[in-house]
Amino acid sequence: MKSTAIVLAAGQGKRMNSKVQKQFLLIKGKPVLYYSLSCFQNSREIEEIIVVTGKDSINFCKQEIIEAYGFSKVKAVIAGGRERYDSVYAGLCACEDSDYVFIHDGARPFLTEDMIRRGKEAVLASGACVIGMPSKDTIKIADENGMVASTPSRSLVWNIQTPQIFSYTAIREAYERARQQNMADITDDAMVMERFGNMKIKLVEGSYENIKITTPEDILVAEKILEKIQKIY
Ligand SMILES: Nc1ccn([C@@H]2O[C@H](COP(=O)(O)OP(=O)(O)OP(=O)(O)O)[C@@H](O)[C@H]2O)c(=O)n1
Numbered sequence: 001m002k003s004t005a006i007v008l009a010a011g012q013g014k015r016m017n018s019k020v021q022k023q024f025l026l027i028k029g030k031p032v033l034y035y036s037l038s039c040f041q042n043s044r045e046i047e048e049i050i051v052v053t054g055k056d057s058i059n060f061c062k063q064e065i066i067e068a069y070g071f072s073k074v075k076a077v078i079a080g081g082r083e084r085y086d087s088v089y090a091g092l093c094a095c096e097d098s099d100y101v102f103i104h105d106g107a108r109p110f111l112t113e114d115m116i117r118r119g120k121e122a123v124l125a126s127g128a129c130v131i132g133m134p135s136k137d138t139i140k141i142a143d144e145n146g147m148v149a150s151t152p153s154r155s156l157v158w159n160i161q162t163p164q165i166f167s168y169t170a171i172r173e174a175y176e177r178a179r180q181q182n183m184a185d186i187t188d189d190a191m192v193m194e195r196f197g198n199m200k201i202k203l204v205e206g207s208y209e210n211i212k213i214t215t216p217e218d219i220l221v222a223e224k225i226l227e228k229i230q231k232i233y
């Protein structure tokens with residue numbers, strides 16, 4: 001059985017507001033993208049990696065990250081699209097003979113082997129799962145006027161992370177159907193499966209440290225997390 005990691009690094013990083021795209025910013029001397037690639041490279045559960053990046057960053061990625069750090073499982077570095085879901089679709093189209101895909105934000109450096117293993121177990125059992133954590137905050141649903149409409153029970157609310165892991169055939173089919181429709185409000189792959197697929201999605205525990213680097217203060221938080229986990233990369 002072949003598992004492929006699709007690592008997304010084609011975003012503009014507008015909310016980061018930096019000259020260098022956030023996936024290439026350095027945390028303790030290494031690019032953000034390095035950390036998740038390193039985890040997939042060292043994982044026994046992953047056979048190959050596809051990196052999706054901006055058209056203008058393909059050579060940089062190949063030379064300065066994949067060759068420089070010896071990420072031998074990377075099979076292809078391809079151009080993404082305008083939206084995250086376009087980049088995911090490009091990654092899915094680049095897969096060959098994959099049984100399972102781990103779709104991961106390159107902007108989330110701190111996934112772990114344990115998460116990958118838990119995700120693999122869940123996808124083998126159910127065909128679709130997402131990594132996430134129970135919400136620590138109370139969540140409110142707003143109405144169109146910015147007023148509180150309702151409060152879901154916090155015990156049922158999760159914050160969703162990546163990787164999001166699927167049977168390849170099931171997520172590819174869901175994406176093919178979705179692309180015939182309006183995808184404008186789609187923010188993750190589970191939504192594609194929920195709306196256009198045929199599998200129930202298992203929630204699998206990730207970690208509160210599995211943050212997405214989004215705004216400038218996240219880099220400071222990431223440095224602290226890295227100091228804390230003292231991971232040898
Ligand atoms: N067209 C896109 C948009 C996003 N991503 C990737 O999807 C992940 C999550 O997206 P997000 O954090 O929103 O990144 P950006 O789109 O770069 O950020 P922003 O919305 O601030 O521009 C990131 O690893 C990003 O590189 C991508 O591959 N292709």
Ligand SMILES: C[C@](O)(CO)[C@H](O)COP(=O)(O)O
Nearest residue numbers: 084105160161162187188212
């Ligand atoms: C996929 C995701 O990371 C799950 O939390 C998130 O939805 C990506 O959203 P973004 O707006 O592309 O950062």
